Amino acid sequence: MAQASDLSKINEKSPYYDITPGNQIYGGGGAREFHTGEWRVKTPVIDWNKCTQCLLCTPVCPDSCIAVKDGKRQDFDLDHCKGCGICEKACSFGAITMKEGI
Amino acid sequence: MSIRERMSGNEAVSYAIKQINPDVMAAFPITPSTEIPQMVSTFIANGEMDTEFIPVESEHSSMSAALGASAAGARALTATSSCGLAYMWEILYVAASDRLPIVLALVNRALTGPININCDHSDSMGARDSGWIQIYAENNQEAYDNFIQSFRIAEHPDVKLPFMACQDGFITSHAVENIELLETEVVKNFVGEYNPENYLLNSEMPMAVGPYANSPFYMETKYNQRMAMKNAKKVILDVAKEFEAISGRSYGFFEEYKTSDADVAIVIIGSAAGTSKEAVDKLRENGIKAGVLKIRVFRPFPGEEIAEALKNVKYAAILDRAESFSAYGGPLGSEIKSALYDAKSNCTAINYFYGIGGRDYTVEAAEGVFEELIDIMNGNKEIEQFKYIGLRQ
Amino acid sequence: MAFNFKEVMSKPERLAPGHRMCAGCGGTITVRTVLRALKPEDKAVIGNATGCLEVSSFMYPYTAWEDSYIHNAFENAGSTLSGVETAYYALKKKGKIKDNYKFITFGGDGGTYDIGLQSLSGAMERNHDLVYVCYDNGAYMNTGIQRSSATPMYADTTTTPVGKNSVGKMQNRKDLASIIANHDIPYVGQSTLIGTMKDLYEKAERAIYTPGAAFLNVMSPCPRGWRYETADIMKICKLAVETCYWPLFEVIEGRWILNYEPKKKLPIEDFLRPQGRFKHLFKPENEELLVKYQEEVDRRWEELLYKCAR
Incomplete structure (x- = not known):
């Protein structure tokens, strides 16, 4: 079962292993978190x-x-x-x- | 039970595609790879396979459509040569960055300027830094065998990288030779179903691919690609081992032909390895310890393993079939020299160019290279780097 | 299907806020309206050419799209979605996909009229079951307002700057809707942002639910590039239609249909005047350019009327 990406773990301080493979993001509408x-x-x-x-x-x-x-x-x-x-x-x-x- | 046949390299790859029966193929014709989409279209038209074929209007679109299909969750592929690959260039990088396991059947041909339909490696060598796995075949059998292993390597969860399966234009693609084919059922079981965890058409979970990701994320993204390429080394060997179990044919990063005790060796990629091996056999008859190291896997680059394989060789001729115009050697020469340097090897490497734009490379030419190495070894000749073999002067 | 505005506006929002498009952007109004035309139970894969919309709507790791989304490059949105759509049939055939999917791709005029024209033409000619939506803002806005083949005549852009020896872009805009209609595809529509968005909504619905290739050309003003107050977008769009600069029409199975004919066609100055990019046309010495402009608008309008009357 595919899991939605945890956007809280992906930021400018994230180590390489938290950057999703292929920069793919799972789950829609995450931009809401950006105000x-x-x-x-x-x-x-x-x-x-x-x-x-x-x-x-x-x-x-x-x-x-x-x-x-x-x-x-x-x-x-x-x-x-x-x-x-x-x-x-x-x-x-x-x-x-x-x-x-x- | 294997099937004995006579086939050209293009027929062999098309047959492998038919046996694998991937979901989507997009292609645009270009000599000498044109036969592959033609044959696949014919198999489809005759109901022998049910791949969806997209007859796109350019190679840029064949790579773009293959990328879209792969992201959507399909097993996708394309085929091309030369300028076709050049036209895809931008999207090669996108495919690798998006981590999409597309397979490209490349039939190597010289890049235009001037237009030339014959074999050299300027097309794939130019794309060597695009993030694709590159595996080269010496003959039709290897073209077939490599292609059957391709999706397994590309789709492996530790890899997820696109895959370029290369064979030499005309020399391999059009020459009909004996070949041993596997039963279709055996191929299907070996390759298996493609069921990615995430894909655009996953109704449980939408996916977004291809973002704007600036400097805070770009470097980490590239590092992840490098890690995947590194992981591919183990996967390539594991898949080769499994392939040996079904075919009896064994593959590694390279083939060592009489190199273990060789004083002099030619390092080469593709069909010209066969020519070089013939020269080795002749020289061995005269008591000269010559060998050939035929590079199969160029990306990932097995630098440490190559240095190890050449550790007892005194003088090695690295033969490039593509200019890099650095005026300091070709791609294979540069990378092998770097590997030898890091290994503190005692092997001296001399970089040559051969077969550019389809120029003949004969057994006599290979013998000439060996003779030069022996002269250098015996102190009768100075090293001359970056010579063109067969250049009129 | 009668257009019920209240019901339409109650459909789920498929473009989330938090994207970085400029305040007052016409492009996202277009996107919202087109996506609203999807049946809520249908799933979609959205494609996107490089441009403002792409760099602003999927800035890693934040996607504004509720549906699956793919951006590949600038010039290949048509072929990329061709691949996605073909994968759908391949996987559906194998029983791997149960849901209904629709395929919609967005490109600006740069990615559509210019660098992506070949890929678009291929996708249309092969008649993939997808909708290509051009949000036409008449210049390369993402890179800073350079002229495109969609830029209207005499517009002041950063590569056709008005100066001592220049009155802006010298060429007419390319009539892309006609070019695509001549691919003989099932559906082509031209629209813009008007009132309840009924025109665009209904065209989007027809485009999405007509089997085969469909193309929508939607004038989507850019306040920065056109230089008007952000709040005035709906007025600008209305003037584009009332002056017959941007007629509303559709081409269904090769049949041209005019959707709206102004009772009293307004002079082209009314559309040009509120926009800073045409400011130079209102200097006394450029009066003649306005006359020429009107002639060009009239010529194209007559041509359209002729096509629609056949």
Whole structure:
């Protein structure tokens, strides 16, 4: 039975024998452990009173940071959101505002 | 029961492919390897095997497709020669780095510049640092035998490296000679099923291959490749032993032909070893202690073992069939000299070039080399390195 | 299959966050949309030519892909996936694989229009059951915005810089969708990022679930290379379509179909103006270039209308 790669063991201090043969990685989506949210300057903030759950903001996110659950969008994944602001423009109801200093 | 046949080297390799019946073959024609994909396609068309054949639009794509198939979990192979191998170059390194046990049937031919369809080793020797195992055949029998051992070595968990099974273009690939074939069932049992632990099409566990891995990881990755190449030495010998049990034919890193008591020896790769052996037999009749060391395994390079095999030889001619244009010798010459130096050997090595672009290498030429070694040994001649045998001057 | 936006957006996400693509990247919006078109129960192997997407989405040891993924080199995404797809049939035939797999490969315009064209052409001609998706951002963005054969006319790039003797790239962009359509493969689609992504989603679905080779050409803007504010991507894409610079069409079994015809075709300036790479075209002395640009867009649009009317 194939085992998923233990990403915690693979870093810039790992000895050669912990570097996977052929640099192959087993198991998907490990990039989640890398938090690109640190790149962000402006942060999207949602006003749930204005949000109509039209979902137009969800497909336009380049960083898969707006999850949809039971037909409703969830709050932003700020661990990964890079603050591009595309969602703010996609919202026709003014429910998303990009704010600095959050 | 072995089967006695008459076959060319290309037929022998194609027959081995048919017996192994790998999952995927991708190939593009190039002289003198063209017959291999043709014959395999014919076997498939006639229902004699069920390998999926991809008639790609170039060698770059044949190596790329073989790589994709291998990563996907298939036993994959290709065949090529000369410029075809050169065109694959970039992907040879990727295959080795990805640790994919692809097998490549190489029919050695001179690299273009100018175009020349005849044999030399400039194609495979140029790829010697690509991370592939390289094993060379002297004749059709060895081409067949090496190919049958190839997947076992490449796929071994301690190795997982791609494998280049080399034979000399036309001289071996097209000359029809006697051959002993194994029963297909025996071959199938020997080679076995390929069931990798991880592969792209493993529905239990997705796999990602071919990352961007910069300096924090690159060196460790290369070291792991080197370790695998080192491991291949034991595996090559173990597989050869098992192969001997089913075939009665024994193989090692090299063949020592009358070298144990030899004063002078030729070290050579491929079909020209046979020519050199004939010269040895003639010289032995006249009481001259001559021998031939025929290198079978060039990658991994068995440097210590070669030095050991040459330890009683006083003067050895290392014959290269490929220029390196260092203006300081060929690949085989350089590496064997380095091995002799590390072993503090008393054997003096003199590097020659022969057979470049298919230039004839005759028994008389081999005798000439031995005579030169003897003259040097007797103090009648100065050592001259890097001579071209058969050069018009 | 009617397009139900809510249902579509509820499908599992197959590109994980944490990849290192730039903020506002159009490429990953394209990738997310295409992958969403996979049936959740189907498995996939994703191929990728070298480019921004590759170096950012599988930076060892972190893969952003939930599915199996293979990157080989820059110029061979087509042939690499040919090998994977062929292995699937070989192993399926031997009973070693039970699940259904789909094969999708992504390449930028560098890996698709240029260095990878031969490998792509081979994979299409052999009609492997795979989808090749070009996320076309109109230049070699990964190496720093050099021109490609997909770069639009007069664009300012680092190898066609605007200067005293230069007004940017002198050639028109290559019409790759037509070239691939002329391989006579079952499906070719051209799309970009519009609204709910219905157009791209449906084309991706058709491409993935049509047996045989399929090709999608998706304009995927690059805010750095095109020089616009990251937030404006959807506006830029809409203008590309409304000016008929980037028409939405598909070619099904050789039949050309226009998917959208603007009620009022907007002038090409509307698409060019928001982008810094075309800033020089709006200097008074370059007025004539804009006229030429419009002529070129019109010519190609007419040609497309003709193909679709047949």
